[in-house]
Amino acid sequence: MADAENTLILDTSKGQVTIEMRPDLAPGHVARIKELAREGFYDGIIFHRVIDGFMAQTGCPDGTGMGGSSKPDLEAEFNAEPHVRGICSMARTxxxxxxxxxFFICFEDARFLDNQYTVWGKVTEGMDxxxxxxxxxxxxxPDQITSMKVAADV
Known part of the structure; x- marks a missing residue:
């Protein structure tokens, strides 16, 4: 594990997923994800929108896709990182x-999202x-995140 402070471990109802976070691309978004993970916000949240060949979305506390945390919305940090298989990017209105x-994890290339959604990480293990x-x-x-932790805290 290259950088435990910027690695997420997601235990899901289907198995474990490791995500390398990219503060170089989206420092504000990475900070928010880590803050919420450390508060236990994501534990028990479902994947409420999973579109075959496109992406799996999670992070809504009420499971509808309409909710968020009590924290203020983030300023966009759009970047040139391409939306390809395994990329983690923020959902928004x-x-x-x-x-x-x-946030969502891309199943396949979704390059039409490039520069319009904030890429903040990539799955390094557990894409299966x-x-x-x-x-x-x-x-x-729906499957769920049973636990989401920053690797440095495990």
């Missing part, structure tokens, strides 16, 4: 500066686990 706690998440909007029996 049609307002650029509306990302809060929801992400591939197994129950599909749907929302899935009938």
């Amino acid at each position: 049609n307002q650029p500066h509306s990302a809060n706690s929801q 686990v992400v591939d197994q998440l129950a599909k749907g909007e929302p899935p009938r029996n």
Whole structure:
């Protein structure tokens, strides 16, 4: 593990996923994800929108895709990192500066999202686990993050 302070360990109902965070690309978003993870915000949250061949979205406390944390929305940190398989990027409304706690993991290349959503990390282990998440909007029996921790804290 290169940098434990910038590595996330997600235990999901399908298995473990490791994400390398990229503070060089999106320092504010990485700081928010770590802050929420350390507060236990993501523990028990479902993957509420999982579209085969596109992405798996999570981070909504009420499981509808409409909610977020009690913290203020983030300023966009759009960057040139391409939306390809394994990329982790922030979900938002049609307002650029509306990302809060929801994020998605790309199943396949989704380059049409480039420079419009904030890329903040990449799955380094466990993409096979992400591939197994129950599909749907929302899935009938959604998978969940049972625990999400910063590796430095484990």
